[in-house]
Amino acid sequence: MTDTSKHGHADHDHSHHDLPFxxxxxxxxDHKIIGLxxxxxxxxxxxxxFGLMLLMRWQFANPGQPLPLIGNWFPESQMIGGVMLPEFFxxxxxxxxxxxxxxxxxxxxxxxxxxxxxxxxxGAPDMAFPKLNMMSYWLYFVGGVIMFASxxxxxxxxxxxxxxxxPLSILAGQGQTVWLVGMAFLINSSLLGSxxxxxxxxxxxxxxLSFDRLPFFVWSQFVTSxxxxxxxxxxxxxxxxxxFDRLFGSSFFMxxxxxxxxxxxxxxxxGNPVLWQHLFWFLAHPEVYVLIxxxxxxxxxxxxxxxxxxxxxxKALVYSAIFVGFMSFVVWAHHMFLTNMGTTMNTFFxxxxxxxSIPSVIILTVLVLSLWGGSIRFNTPMLFAVAFLPMFGxxxxxxxxxxxxxxxxxxHDTNYVIGHFHxxxxxxxxxxxxxxxxxxxxxxxxxxMNETLGKIHFxxxxxxxxxxxxxxxxxxxxxxxxxxxxxxxxxxxxPAQPLNxxxxxxxxxLAIAQIPFIVNFFWSLFAGQKVEENPWQATTMExxxxxxxxxxxFVTPPQAHRGPYEYSAPGCKKDFWPQAMKETN
Amino acid sequence: xxxxxxxEVHHHVKIYIRVFLxxxxxxxxxxxxxYLRLPVAIAVAVALIIATFKASLVATFFMHLNVERKIxxxxxxxxxxxxxxxxIWPAISRF
Amino acid sequence: MSDxxxxxxxxxxxxxxxxxxxxxxxxxxxxxEVMLFGALFSAYILLxxxxxxxxxxxxxxxxxxxxxxxxxxxxxxxxxxxSWASLAxxxxxxxxxxxxxxxxxxxxxxxxKTFEYGHKFEHxxxxxxxxxYAIYFALTGLHCLHVIGGLIVNAYLLFPGSxxxxxxxxxxxxxxxxxxxxxxxxxxxxxxxFPVLYLL
Numbered sequence: 001m002t003d004t005s006k007h008g009h010a011d012h013d014h015s016h017h018d019l020p021f022x023x024x025x026x027x028x029x030d031h032k033i034i035g036l037x038x039x040x041x042x043x044x045x046x047x048x049x050f051g052l053m054l055l056m057r058w059q060f061a062n063p064g065q066p067l068p069l070i071g072n073w074f075p076e077s078q079m080i081g082g083v084m085l086p087e088f089f090x091x092x093x094x095x096x097x098x099x100x101x102x103x104x105x106x107x108x109x110x111x112x113x114x115x116x117x118x119x120x121x122x123g124a125p126d127m128a129f130p131k132l133n134m135m136s137y138w139l140y141f142v143g144g145v146i147m148f149a150s151x152x153x154x155x156x157x158x159x160x161x162x163x164x165x166x167p168l169s170i171l172a173g174q175g176q177t178v179w180l181v182g183m184a185f186l187i188n189s190s191l192l193g194s195x196x197x198x199x200x201x202x203x204x205x206x207x208x209l210s211f212d213r214l215p216f217f218v219w220s221q222f223v224t225s226x227x228x229x230x231x232x233x234x235x236x237x238x239x240x241x242x243x244f245d246r247l248f249g250s251s252f253f254m255x256x257x258x259x260x261x262x263x264x265x266x267x268x269x270x271g272n273p274v275l276w277q278h279l280f281w282f283l284a285h286p287e288v289y290v291l292i293x294x295x296x297x298x299x300x301x302x303x304x305x306x307x308x309x310x311x312x313x314x315k316a317l318v319y320s321a322i323f324v325g326f327m328s329f330v331v332w333a334h335h336m337f338l339t340n341m342g343t344t345m346n347t348f349f350x351x352x353x354x355x356x357s358i359p360s361v362i363i364l365t366v367l368v369l370s371l372w373g374g375s376i377r378f379n380t381p382m383l384f385a386v387a388f389l390p391m392f393g394x395x396x397x398x399x400x401x402x403x404x405x406x407x408x409x410x411x412h413d414t415n416y417v418i419g420h421f422h423x424x425x426x427x428x429x430x431x432x433x434x435x436x437x438x439x440x441x442x443x444x445x446x447x448x449m450n451e452t453l454g455k456i457h458f459x460x461x462x463x464x465x466x467x468x469x470x471x472x473x474x475x476x477x478x479x480x481x482x483x484x485x486x487x488x489x490x491x492x493x494x495p496a497q498p499l500n501x502x503x504x505x506x507x508x509x510l511a512i513a514q515i516p517f518i519v520n521f522f523w524s525l526f527a528g529q530k531v532e533e534n535p536w537q538a539t540t541m542e543x544x545x546x547x548x549x550x551x552x553x554f555v556t557p558p559q560a561h562r563g564p565y566e567y568s569a570p571g572c573k574k575d576f577w578p579q580a581m582k583e584t585n
Numbered sequence: 586x587x588x589x590x591x592x593e594v595h596h597h598v599k600i601y602i603r604v605f606l607x608x609x610x611x612x613x614x615x616x617x618x619x620y621l622r623l624p625v626a627i628a629v630a631v632a633l634i635i636a637t638f639k640a641s642l643v644a645t646f647f648m649h650l651n652v653e654r655k656i657x658x659x660x661x662x663x664x665x666x667x668x669x670x671x672x673i674w675p676a677i678s679r680f
Numbered sequence: 681m682s683d684x685x686x687x688x689x690x691x692x693x694x695x696x697x698x699x700x701x702x703x704x705x706x707x708x709x710x711x712x713e714v715m716l717f718g719a720l721f722s723a724y725i726l727l728x729x730x731x732x733x734x735x736x737x738x739x740x741x742x743x744x745x746x747x748x749x750x751x752x753x754x755x756x757x758x759x760x761x762x763s764w765a766s767l768a769x770x771x772x773x774x775x776x777x778x779x780x781x782x783x784x785x786x787x788x789x790x791x792x793k794t795f796e797y798g799h800k801f802e803h804x805x806x807x808x809x810x811x812x813y814a815i816y817f818a819l820t821g822l823h824c825l826h827v828i829g830g831l832i833v834n835a836y837l838l839f840p841g842s843x844x845x846x847x848x849x850x851x852x853x854x855x856x857x858x859x860x861x862x863x864x865x866x867x868x869x870x871x872x873x874f875p876v877l878y879l880l
Contacts, residue, residue, distance in 0.1 A: 124687075125686040125687055126687060128687065128701040128705065129701070129705060130687075132705075191709075191712055194708070194712075195705050195708045195709055195712075196705075198704070198708050199701050199704045199705045199708065202656065202694075202697060202704060203688070203689050203694050203697060203699075203701050203704060204687065204688060204689070204701075226663070229708055229711060229712050230663075230664060230667055230711060230712065230715050231715075232712070233712050233713070233715035233716035233718075233719060234671060234715055234716070234718070234719035234722075236716055236719075237716050237717075237719035237720050237723070237822075238719065238723075240720075240818060240822060241720075241723060241818060244807050244814060244817075244818055248806065248807040248808055248814075248817075249806070249807065249808030250807035250808055250811070250814035250817075250818075251808075251810075251811055251814065252723065252727070252811065252814060252815075252818075267808070268808060268809060268810045268811065268814075270727070270730075270731050270810065270811045271727070271811060272726060272727065272730055274675075274678070275675065275723055275726050275727070278674075278675035278678070278722075278726070279675075279719055279722070279723070282671060282719070329667050329670065330670060333674075333678065336678075340679075341678045341679065342678065342679050342680040344680045345674075345677070345678045345679075345680060552686055557686075589768050591769055594765050594768045594769050597765060598762065598765055601758055601761055601762065601765070602758075604758075605754065605755070605758045608754045609751060609754065612747065612750050612751060612754070615874075615875055615879065616743065616747050616879065619738060619743075619875070619878075619879035619880075625880075628879075628880055629880055632875040632876070632879055632880055633875070635875070636871055636872050636874075636875050636876075639871045640868050640871050640872065643757060643864050643867060643868050643871065644864075644868065647757055647758075647760075647761045647860075647864045647867075648860075648861055648864045648865075654697060654698040654699055656697045656698075656699060656704065657699065657703070657704070657707050660707055660708060660711055661707070661711065663711075664711040664714050664715065665714075667715065668714050668715060668718040671715065671718050671719060671722050672718055672721060672722045672725065673722075673725075675722055675723075675725075675726045676722070676725040676726045676729050
């Protein structure tokens, strides 16, 4: 990592070189180091969350069978003779969801990519509040450790779903309390981060970088930050109330006359379990747009770069992203159609849910149309980005019968729901994140990842993800229920058991398919092909900084002279015209 | 806000004192009204109206919203919209 | 360690937005706090409208004591904004005076609350007693935590943090203003909490 930039500013900066190791790399306030910290931690948690799921897949495919080779490593509280206990199954389920969403995907999409790229793409030296940025990471780290450690609590980890519905979650063991405390850390980490992103994007844009010239990735992070800022606090409030119920015996969510194990529960009562659902989903619905917006932002950048033409309709993308963000706050109760809400409420949320599909489709359509007439380079990032489009499309379409209350009656709480949201997140968001890693790896390290390994990773991941999640849609349609240790106890579900075997084998193979990626990643760090600042010949500002950028990012603050996607501009000799370049290219 | 002249600051201070007196008076009023034991719906309405008025005095004058910029007002407007939504919708979900 | 020297608009406002980074940041934070307390108020509404009877606050809670607390908090809001105004007039001594009074008022508020809570616990009224007490403790407890947070920030700005006044008075004034905005918000929440819990 050579530091090729000259330092033109005053005495402040000399201090950076004299920083001790722990201040430069551990408690760093540099957005790039923090972004990498988020990246490493999130990738490890994604692997961990995947591992939790693989254990569950064994149980699905081989119900009641001992887990070979490693089954006896697990304590009696989790597996007896290698046979998974239901309690452990439910812990795996709750923690798989929690880890993937809150410790994996969002920290990678927002904490890693957002932190690393936003200041660079807007021509800023760092985020607006570097100390706050550092605190965000460490709060996330502590929250992650707490969640990880929750398996070792006497009654095991949280086991009431990632959704923690009461009364079950109130009655559950200590792991649920640990989950609530862990969530408090993660929520506050996210809060500080969102304040930082909003302030940075509003205040620290380079001269000439008006909002209508912002890279779409920055817009997507901007909208995402508002979602995190305003939607998380109600979950924080709800968590406080749930802690009260669990620790102080209050009855916020405990109804009167609840019978547990043939005894009437000794609480004051008067509470409402649906209150939790309202407050939880008030966050958790915008949360899914937090999962997808950075992804479409990444895909937009990569498509423009690898088609050598501007995105089809920048304004439509931006307005749709803003509209999606706004609407995401008023659709939450489509997760609650079966909670005996009145018909007016059901209708209201059904209508808003149908409306929100419009901007989503506009975004997808614009991205697809952006391919039309392009000079397409099918490198690994582009393969992932292009595959994202139909996969996200499928995921979105499968959401329609869930958003319509009448069909949701049959599909709610079945594997169809699991198929739907995994389509959007796995071959959807995660593919976009892989695309981002392959695309920006050269900027972060000065080396390219290997194309052959990348393509192997891509093809097998694409095929296997479809093998895993498409059958789940079918299972759901015939009535296989989700969150069940033994879904085949119902006769109507039994014909689906061969699909469970097929899915589990595919999941195991998908794990193996990640090996080329992991090998590629580490090998390329040390021996990948060395590249210059702008190996993809892209237009956005991060590509004018050295690879990797040094502290302060730019020698002189850049200025924006044009839009972000001036590819194949008429009159230009080269097929790209960088945003920060003053003269003609 | 940093570019204020001493005269402007003194003018602001006069306003702060007046707002303080208004807030104190409104506090006495809201407590006094509660002793009237009005029917619930009316009591709620009156209490919330007085509280909202007090809050707007604090927000407008102590928090300088009367001279604050558009960007801040925009963020607040967005927040207030979602706040009201969150406040009302769960409670009326049985309809 | 970050290069704070090249991050713009720390002390002076952005030419287009007209605000400093800290002012925008603290308003974003307050927006999130509105949603936090909004969720609790929403819970209160849902719980109260879901039952046929709900006790009148004045029967179970100490209205005179809470009225006193309301006056204390309003006064502290005035002294907080006066401490900012003193800095605008470059009077560091007056700033210290007003900030000290603000902190003392905050401490007084907490002392009164301690008496209130103590009285409740003595009479065996806990969050587990019923939902009236549960939401009372949850709302006022979270509010108290916010008061404590504000006191910590204000104490920092009165003691070690005030060294910034000599190095960069504009940035320090901005920090005091930001802390003031937070403190006024804490007062704002109480302005709604008081009638909702105690008078209805």
